[in-house]
Structure formats: C-alpha cells, structure tokens
Amino acid sequence: MNTPTERSVSDVMLLVLLALLPGFCVFLYLTGWGGVINCMIAIVTALIAEAVAVRLRHGSVRITLTDYSAVVTAILLALCLPPLLPWWIVSLATLFAILLAKQVYGGLGQNLFNPAMAGYALVLISYPLDLSTWLTLPEGFSMSLSDALSIVFSGGLSQSEQYDALTGATALSRLYDLNLQSVDLAQLAPEISGTFGARYSEWLNLAFLIGGLALVFLKVITWHLPVALIAGVATCDLLIGGPYPDLTFHLFGGATMLCAFFIITDPVSAPAGNRARLIFGFFTGLLIYLIRSFGSYPDSAAFAVLLMNCCVPMLDRLDNHINSRPTR
Amino acid sequence: MNILHLRDNRQRGLHWSKPRARPIETLPVPDTLYIPISHWQQTTAELLVTTGSTLYKGQPLTRSYNHNVIITHASSSGEVIDISDNRIAIKTDGRDEVSDELTKTTDSLSRQEITDIAHRNGLTGQGGAGFPLARKIASLPQQPQLLLVNAAECDPDIHCDDALIQAYAPLVVESVLTIAEACEIDRVVIGIENDKTRSIEQLQQAMARQTARQNIELVTIPSQYPSGAENILLQLCTSEQPGPHESLASAGILSMNIATCYAMGQAVFNGMPPISRITTVVTPDGRHRNFKLLTGTPVNHILDYVAYERPIASIEQEVPLHVTQGGRMMSEALDTQAVITQQSNCITISNTKGVQSSVPCIRCGACSDICPVRLMPQHLHKAATHFDAQQLDNLNVDRCIECRCCDVVCPSAIPLTAQFIQAKEHKHRQNNEQIAADLAKQRYDKRQRRLQKERSGKRRTSLKEKAAPATPQSRKDLIAQALKRSAKKKPNDAADNGSSH
Numbered sequence: 051m052n053t054p055t056e057r058s059v060s061d062v063m064l065l066v067l068l069a070l071l072p073g074f075c076v077f078l079y080l081t082g083w084g085g086v087i088n089c090m091i092a093i094v095t096a097l098i099a100e101a102v103a104v105r106l107r108h109g110s111v112r113i114t115l116t117d118y119s120a121v122v123t124a125i126l127l128a129l130c131l132p133p134l135l136p137w138w139i140v141s142l143a144t145l146f147a148i149l150l151a152k153q154v155y156g157g158l159g160q161n162l163f164n165p166a167m168a169g170y171a172l173v174l175i176s177y178p179l180d181l182s183t184w185l186t187l188p189e190g191f192s193m194s195l196s197d198a199l200s201i202v203f204s205g206g207l208s209q210s211e212q213y214d215a216l217t218g219a220t221a222l223s224r225l226y227d228l229n230l231q232s233v234d235l236a237q238l239a240p241e242i243s244g245t246f247g248a249r250y251s252e253w254l255n256l257a258f259l260i261g262g263l264a265l266v267f268l269k270v271i272t273w274h275l276p277v278a279l280i281a282g283v284a285t286c287d288l289l290i291g292g293p294y295p296d297l298t299f300h301l302f303g304g305a306t307m308l309c310a311f312f313i314i315t316d317p318v319s320a321p322a323g324n325r326a327r328l329i330f331g332f333f334t335g336l337l338i339y340l341i342r343s344f345g346s347y348p349d350s351a352a353f354a355v356l357l358m359n360c361c362v363p364m365l366d367r368l369d370n371h372i373n374s375r376p377t378r
Numbered sequence: 379m380n381i382l383h384l385r386d387n388r389q390r391g392l393h394w395s396k397p398r399a400r401p402i403e404t405l406p407v408p409d410t411l412y413i414p415i416s417h418w419q420q421t422t423a424e425l426l427v428t429t430g431s432t433l434y435k436g437q438p439l440t441r442s443y444n445h446n447v448i449i450t451h452a453s454s455s456g457e458v459i460d461i462s463d464n465r466i467a468i469k470t471d472g473r474d475e476v477s478d479e480l481t482k483t484t485d486s487l488s489r490q491e492i493t494d495i496a497h498r499n500g501l502t503g504q505g506g507a508g509f510p511l512a513r514k515i516a517s518l519p520q521q522p523q524l525l526l527v528n529a530a531e532c533d534p535d536i537h538c539d540d541a542l543i544q545a546y547a548p549l550v551v552e553s554v555l556t557i558a559e560a561c562e563i564d565r566v567v568i569g570i571e572n573d574k575t576r577s578i579e580q581l582q583q584a585m586a587r588q589t590a591r592q593n594i595e596l597v598t599i600p601s602q603y604p605s606g607a608e609n610i611l612l613q614l615c616t617s618e619q620p621g622p623h624e625s626l627a628s629a630g631i632l633s634m635n636i637a638t639c640y641a642m643g644q645a646v647f648n649g650m651p652p653i654s655r656i657t658t659v660v661t662p663d664g665r666h667r668n669f670k671l672l673t674g675t676p677v678n679h680i681l682d683y684v685a686y687e688r689p690i691a692s693i694e695q696e697v698p699l700h701v702t703q704g705g706r707m708m709s710e711a712l713d714t715q716a717v718i719t720q721q722s723n724c725i726t727i728s729n730t731k732g733v734q735s736s737v738p739c740i741r742c743g744a745c746s747d748i749c750p751v752r753l754m755p756q757h758l759h760k761a762a763t764h765f766d767a768q769q770l771d772n773l774n775v776d777r778c779i780e781c782r783c784c785d786v787v788c789p790s791a792i793p794l795t796a797q798f799i800q801a802k803e804h805k806h807r808q809n810n811e812q813i814a815a816d817l818a819k820q821r822y823d824k825r826q827r828r829l830q831k832e833r834s835g836k837r838r839t840s841l842k843e844k845a846a847p848a849t850p851q852s853r854k855d856l857i858a859q860a861l862k863r864s865a866k867k868k869p870n871d872a873a874d875n876g877s878s879h
C-alpha cells in the first residue's frame with residue numbers, strides 16, 4: 051500500500067498561496083510597507099504559535115508547519131487588516147486565530163470557525179478605531195520602510211502625529227459614514243466608486259477573482275461556494291437594494307471576492323457536501339449584504355462567515371441524512 | 379507539486395494517461411522454480427511427484443477431486459529437488475521439454491467437460507483474486523445470461539492484458555466463443571478501455587474471422603480507474619447492477635478476465651495448463667515492460683535480470699529495493715522469497731517505500747467527489763475511527779469496492795481504504811458474534827421451555843400417580859386389570875348389540 055497521494059495538504063495550501071499572489075500584489079501596492087509589515091508579523095507569529103501549540107499537544111512540529119495552513123491563515127488575516135496597525139494588534143489577532151480558533155479545537159481539520167476570520171473579528175471588536183483607520187489609498191510605497199516601522203512599533207497609525215495627513219477612508223467605510231448622515235448617495239457616487247466597483251478595492255477584488263478562478267480551474271475548490279455567495283449578495287441587492295450603491299459596488303467592494311474564493315472555501319470550516327455548500331455560500335452572501343447595509347460595521351465578511359460557520363455541523367448532518375438514504 | 383489531471387466524467391474515478399503497452403519479452407528459464415501448492419481448508423492436494431522425479435513442462439504435480447483445490451503443473455522441465463508443505467522446488471535443466479501427455483481438444487465441449495478441463499488444468503481467475511474457475515462455472519445457474527470478458531486493466535501501471543491481446547487476439551476470441559458455447563451463454567460482451575486502440579483493432583479482426591459463430595459485443599469504456607472492477611464494468615457495459623449481496627455467478631453472469639480466457643484457450647486447444655503468465659514489470663526508473671514469466675519464477679530472478687540488463691543505480695549502491703505486486707492501486711508488498719503466480723499481473727520494483735505520514739482530515743470533500751460508488755469517505759472515516767456501526771451502516775460501508783481512489787486524492791494522506799476494510803471486518807465479526815449470541819439465547823430459551831414443560835408434565839403425572847394405587851404394580855397385574863376391565867365391559871357390549879337388533 052504505497053500509493054502516494056496525488057495532492058497533499060501542503061500542495062493544496064501552496065496552490066492557494068499562489069492563487070493569492072495577484073491579490074497580494076495589488077494589496078501591497080495599495081498599502082505599501084504597512085501591508086508588508088503586517089504580513090511579516092502575522093506569518094512569524096502564526097508559525098511560532100503553531101509550533102508551540104503542536105509541541106504542547108505532542109505532535110510533530112515539522113509535519114504541522116510544512117502543511118502551510120498556518121501561513122495561509124496568517125496571510126488571509128493580514129489581507130483583511132489595515133496597514134500600519136500597532137504590531138501587537140496583528141500579533142494578537144494571529145495568536146487568537148491559531149491558538150484559540152484552531153489548535154484548541156484539536157488543530158488542522160478540527161476547528162469550527164475559520165481561524166483568520168475569528169482573529170479578525172476579535173480585534174475588530176476590541177480595537178474598532180485602529181481597525182477602521184486606513185491609509186489614503188493607494189499608498190504605493192511612498193512612505194519609507196523606517197517610517198512605517200517606527201509607526202508600527204510606536205502605537206500605530208491612530209496614535210501617530212501625522213494621523214490626519216495620512217489617513218483616508220475606504221469606500222465601504224465612507225459609504226457607511228454617509229449612510230449615517232443620510233446624505234443623498236447618488237450625488238456622492240464619484241467619491242466612493244471607481245471604474246466598475248468600489249474605489250480602489252475593485253482592483254483588489256478583481257485580482258482575487260482571477261486567483262480564485264484559477265483555484266476552481268485547478269480543482270482546488272469547487273465552484274459551489276463562490277457562486278452561491280455571489281448569488282446571495284446579488285439576490286439581496288435585487289430584492290432590497292436601492293439604485294445606489296449598485297451590485298458591482300458590492301461585489302467589487304470590501305472583502306467580497308476574498309471571502310468568496312479564499313475564506314469560505316476553507317474546507318475545514320465549510321460544509322463537505324455540494325448541496326450544503328450552496329446553502330452555506332448563499333446565506334453567507336446574504337449576511338454580508340445585510341450586515342453591510344444595516345449593521346454597525348462598514349464591512350461584515352468576518353461576521354457573516356463566523357455566523358455561518360456555526361451552522362456547518364447542522365448543514366452537514368442534513369446533507370448526510372439526505373445522502374445516506376439507501377440509493378437503490 | 380503534482381497537479382493531477384482529473385477530468386470530470388459521468389462515471390467517477392481517476393484518470394491517468396497511460397503509455398502504450400510494450401511488446402512481450404521473455405526471460406531465460408531460472409535455475410530453480412518454486413511452484414506453490416494449493417490447499418483448501420483441510421483438503422490437501424495429493425502429490426504426484428517425489429523428490430528426484432524428472433518433470434516435463436506442463437506435467438501435473440498434484441491431483442485432487444475437489445474443485446476448491448487448484449492443481450499445479452511443472453512450468454519447465456527438470457528435477458524435483460525439494461518438497462515442502464506449500465511449494466515444490468524444481469531444478470530446471472534448461473531444455474524446457476514439453477510433456478507428451480498433454481490432451482488437446484478440438485470437438486465442441488459440454489459444460490461438464492469444460493469444468494473438468496478448468497479443474498484439471500488448475501485454471502484460476504487471473505484478475506487478482508484467483509478464484510478457481512471450475513467452481514465459478516459450476517456455480518452458474520442452469521441458464522446463464524451473460525459472459526462478461528474483462529479486458530479493462532484500469533490501473534495506470536498494468537499493461538499485461540493489453541500486450542496479451544495484441545499478441546494473441548485470435549486465440550483469445552476463439553477461447554471466449556468456446557466457453558460461451560460450452561456454457562450455453564447467448565450474450566457475450568468484451569469490455570475494453572477506449573484508448574487501447576491497437577488491441578481493439580486486433581480483437582475486431584479476430585472476431586471478423588469468426589463470423590460463423592456467435593456474436594460478440596465489443597464495448598469500449600472510458601479509460602479510468604476503477605472501471606475494471608467487476609461490478610463497475612458490468613454496469614458500464616450493460617447498465618445492469620447485481621444485487622447487493624449476490625455473487626455475479628449466481629446471478630447468471632460469468633465474468634472472466636481476458637487473461638483467464640487466454641489460459642483457457644491454451645488449455646483447450648493446446649492442452650497446455652497455465653504455467654506462465656504475462657506480467658508487467660515496473661522498474662525503478664519508471665519503465666513498464668511486459669514479460670512472459672513462468673509460474674514459480676522467483677521475484678529475485680526478475681530483479682537480477684532487469685538489473686543486469688540496465689544497471690539500476692540503487693542496486694549498485696545497495697539501497698534496498700521494494701517489490702510490490704498489483705500495480706499502483708492494489709499494491710501489496712512482496713518479500714524476496716516471493717514467486718510469480720497466476721495472479722501476478724504486475725510487479726513493481728521501486729527504491730522508495732513511499733510511506734507518507736497522514737495529517738487529520740481537512741474535510742475537503744475530494745474523496746466523495748471521486749468515489750466511484752458514491753460513498754462519503756470522509757464521513758465513513760469519522761464513523762470508522764469511532765467504530766459507530768450504525769453510522770457505518772447508514773453510510774453503506776459494505777458497498778465500498780476498496781478501489782483506493784479516495785486514498786489517492788486525499789490531501790491528508792489518510793489510509794481510508796485500509797480503515798474501511800478493517801471496519802467492515804470488525805462489523806462482520808460483530809454481526810457473527812451477534813448471530814451466535816442470538817442462537818445461544820434461542821437454544822437457552824428452548825431449553826428453559828422444555829424444562830418447564832417437563833416439570834409441569836411431571837407435576838401432572840405425579841398428580842395422576844397420587845390418584846392411582848400407591849403400591850407399585852407389576853406388568854402382570856396391569857394385564858390382569860386390563861382383562862378384568864374388558865370382561866366387565868363385555869356384557870354391556872352384548873347388551874348394546876342386542877338392543878340394536
């Protein structure tokens with residue numbers, strides 16, 4: 051019995067990392083050194099945390115680290131975080147993601163919640179100000195590395211003297227502010243929308259879409275989850291959406307595509323059957339739209355995903371039940 | 379990184395692109411052959427030779443009247459040098475002289491005759507399980523409906539049947555027809571993968587020459603694993619499905635591997651028992667070669683030959699070689715003492731053991747997407763880990779055909795199939811224990827009932843005894859009493875009679 055597995059977990063994770071590459075490049079262009087530093091801190095923290103946890107659980111550190119799942123979690127997390135955060139917020143988010151959301155449940159394959167989203171949600175709730183402070187986009191490496199480092203290690207952007215000079219709002223948070231002020235949105239459209247989606251994040255989303263399609267093509271993920279999520283967002287938009295912001299704003303704004311192709315497709319925290327996957331994706335899309343439009347956070351992918359993660363065991367059972375009826 | 383070429387298809391399974399089969403080569407006769415002797419439970423085969431006997435090629439070594447015992451033959455000429463419990467060692471003389479006692483047949487055969495030929499020649503299924511052919515034919519019902527010839531070898535490493543058809547298509551077709559006629563089967567189907575174009579051509583040509591006889595349907599099936607598994611082939615070729623627990627033979631379907639048909643042809647037309655077989659040998663450098671090997675050839679002999687011809691780096695460096703049998707999917711490890719048998723379809727020589735450490739299931743669903751019988755291996759995996767018999771049943775673990783597709787795609791490298799096999803065994807053991815326990819309980823209940831009946835019966839008799847005179851009565855007394863009673867009765871009888879007049 052020595053058939054080698056055709057594609058091991060590390061292969062899968064490497065493919066995911068490769069597919070993240072276009073989005074990652076756009077992200078770095080938008081966030082500059084701040085994004086690079088976030089990623090570095092997240093990856094290092096994730097690897098150390100994973101190694102320590104596995105050691106404590108008497109597992110093999112080498113096998114665990116080389117499945118690259120911790121790296122993927124760290125990068126997905128970093129892609130959600132705004133640049134120039136104080137370093138300990140990034141570390142905290144990563145530690146929570148790896149230790150409490152994953153290893154405590156028993157490590158790879160056992161976690162109920164998507165680790166990256168759990169980590170992100172924790173810091174989003176705990177440090178709302180820092181988490182909603184974005185640089186004026188695109189940054190494009192205009193700040194020097196040493197400046198970026200000094201901001202990161204001295205309390206982050208929100209504590210920095212250049213706060214006003216440097217920060218701007220993302221399209222979604224601007225939309226959120228405008229919503230609160232009940233301004234006529236259509237007039238302000240040019241301020242927040244770009245060529246086809248939300249300003250700037252449209253390119254990020256497009257890049258994730260391309261990478262995600264590559265994953266579908268390579269059969270790393272199936273089409274069910276992303277398509278269902280997009281369908282969920284679209285259905286909401288058709289039913290309750292006003293004239294503005296339109297559907298492309300929602301699809302190419304915020305973390306929609308990242309969520310559709312990279313976050314909910316994490317096999318561990320998504321249902322296993324295709325039928326259940328369709329339901330799961332659809333409702334995640336629905337929640338993303340609803341929380342965005344009516345909730346108290348500008349973007350909502352993390353909460354939508356975590357809420358749906360809770361339903362996975364039930365969806366699985368349902369699917370199982372349907373499938374295990376005798377077929378003949 | 380290894381990016382799999384999986385194509386979706388109506389039928390689930392693995393797709394590989396296979397190289398063309400290479401023509402058949404022969405090896406020099408090895409110095410010593412070790413012919414395995416088959417026993418079946420308590421029935422041992424009766425030995426026909428002793429140490430020192432001179433043998434000719436094709437000469438029977440054992441004899442038995444039990445169809446379960448497979449009769450073996452000398453695969454080359456020489457002298458018996460050692461007989462142990464399960465094998466006979468033959469020192470070959472290199473002349474390879476054929477025995478002159480071989481009986482050829484040319485007339486049409488009856489079912490009984492073909493069963494006898496199968497038994498006398500020790501024919502077995504060459505696909506893998508090695509089931510005695512005589513028994514298979516004997517267990518067919520009166521009116522079998524289908525002869526299904528399996529020419530699909532879906533394992534990406536096995537090419538021996540392809541090579542065999544290209545070399546011997548006419549004999550194979552004739553043999554198939556003979557078998558069908560002898561067993562009175564009207565419908566004959568040969569299932570073959572659609573990418574074996576040369577073999578298909580050869581078969582068509584051979585069939586064209588036999589138009590006077592029965593019609594053979596040649597069905598091409600997609601080239602993918604595991605379409606060569608009996609049940610799946612049947613479904614692909616005829617869209618029939620056997621019941622869950624019946625064997626194909628008892629359902630009237632005679633399923634035979636094409637190599638078995640060839641062996642049958644050799645036995646019928648040339649009188650030559652199956653003493654060689656065509657085996658694919660995969661060398662450490664990844665080349666596939668087809669050899670015609672004598673039964674009983676030690677695996678070491680093949681190793682030596684292959685290494686001599688084209689030095690294998692690892693042999694020179696003394697890296698241990700691993701020899702497995704059965705291709706990439708069904709592989710099982712062989713030790714260095716192993717020999718070629720009728721079931722050796724593929725020998726793989728590799729210098730890596732390829733053991734992977736598995737990580738936990740990441741619930742990716744790849745296994746359920748690939749499973750050809752549409753089970754859900756990841757759920758089965760969970761159920762089998764905790765041995766949840768009910769859940770295993772719900773998930774139809776018994777329908778798993780042990781094809782190992784799920785193992786291949788599992789990114790966590792979990793030995794799923796091995797686990798399922800174990801779970802099945804465990805379940806059957808538990809079932810059997812349950813049945814035994816039920817039987818014991820029934821027996822106990824029955825005994826309790828009987829005892830109770832006896833007791834209450836005894837009470838009734840003891841009551842009667844109380845009513846009867848306490849003194850024990852001799853047989854004589856009893857007779858006397860009876861006489862008295864009848865004497866008393868007689869006058870009444872007479873009175874009755876009188877009144878009736």
Ligand code: SF4
Nearest residue numbers: 749778779781782784
């Ligand atoms: S569960 Fe059984 S039948 Fe299904 S792929 Fe695995 S081994 Fe094959």
Ligand code: SF4
Nearest residue numbers: 739740742743745788
């Ligand atoms: S293929 Fe392996 S890892 Fe994926 S769901 Fe099946 S058992 Fe789990």
